[in-house]
Amino acid sequence: MSKDIVLAFSGGLDTSFCVPYLKERGWAVHTVFADTGGVGAEERAYIESRAKELGVASHATIDGGPALWEHFVKPFVWAGEGYQGQYPLLVSDRYLIVDAALKRAMELDARAIAHGCTGMGNDQVRFDLAVKAMGDYEIVAPIREIQKEHAQTRAYEQAFLKERGFDVRARQQAYTINENLLGVTLSGGEIDRWEAPGEGARGWCKPRAEWPPQPLRVTVGFENGEAVLLDDRALDGPGLLADLNRAFARYGVGRGLYTGDTTIGLKGRIVYEAPGLTALLIAHRALEEAVLTKQQNRFKPEVARKWIELVYEGFFHDPLKTDLEAFLRSSQRMVTGLVTLETNGGSVQAVEVKSTHILNSKGATYAQSADWGVAEAEGFIKLYGMSSSLWAEVNR
DSSP states (O other), X not given: OOEEEEEEOOSSHHHHHHHHHHHTTTEEEEEEEEEOSSOOHHHHHHHHHHHHHHTOSEEEEEEOHHHHIIIIIHHHHHHOOOBTTTBOOTTTTHHHHHHHHHHHHHHHTOOEEEOOOOSSSSHHHHHHHHHHHHOOOEEEOHHHHHHTTOSSHXXXXXXXXXXXXXXOOHHHHHXXXXXXXXXXXXXXXXXXXXXXXXXTSOOSOOOGGGSOSSOEEEXXXXXXXXXXXXXXXXXXXXXXXXXXXXXXXXXXXXXXXEEEEOTTSOEEEEEEEOHHHHHHHHHHHHHHHHHSOHHHHHHHHHHHHHHHHHHHTTOTTOHHHHHHHHHHHHHTTTXXXXXXXXXXXXXXXXXXXXOTTOOOBTTBBTTTBOSXXXXXXXXXXXXXXXXXXXHHHHTO
């Protein structure tokens, strides 16, 4: 007798393999695609048709964009840091995908969840810990299971599907591709071999030869640290980030080649593209630098780095993450204003900041004018450097 299992499904090689693999082991497979904003109508239709082609018991598509914005993008932008100073956590939609899968499981009264994560990467940790935090479910991970017997798992998956009459997209044969509202990541092939990425390892970002000749300028408006305006247009979060993705991808902004320390201890190497998120982070940081105090700007990165580590390593539901977010939210009370961004291609700068909360002194401007005198300046320097000056005097 078949048992119901909910599979987080993307239509890619790994999750396509999971459907017949699970069916042959007695499961009735119900697929869920959580659309977190990285695909268009044509791709959504393909994913649905792919699920039906593979013979699933049911398929559901869920709009995950609003949840991704609310529960990840907002606190991530408040934090303002990448993992190990670079990577912008582009696969953090995994946690919202788990939420969608568990919601479907509740509807079906199913007690088993499946995913297509390998046993070598971080996603398995994120999926499993998120599921465990939300309830008592059986977790099935077919790709982890086949690794015990097949060293070249991707080749085995392709052969397995072809033997059963299912085609595999040419691009999926070369790379593992993740795409959502946050951006695109690509791994596999020459990337895993520590070689220069080929032209096939490209997502949204245009190569330099295709950048427009004229510079791009856009203005982002923030209220309490949340982006709400784009060039005077009020937009919801997912819509605003999608527009930034389209605009800055044309200029190649936000593309990087990243090597990082994974949760399980391996080195992970990926190509990533995050044009909109990169622009948003730069705009937000420029506004923060102007309106937060010196002590806030010094301390906040310490909280941010810990929040980033928790999210990266699978502890999305750990209470410490909630505690840290309370601090980050509080830090955004005065982060309201307009930031103008400009790019000529490749990188982006915040060229103008407007806010009623900029910490300007009425009587002084850095390196230009001051409303204090020589004696006050000399007295401050003497007291401020007292310890170092004494050390030098005593130990000459």
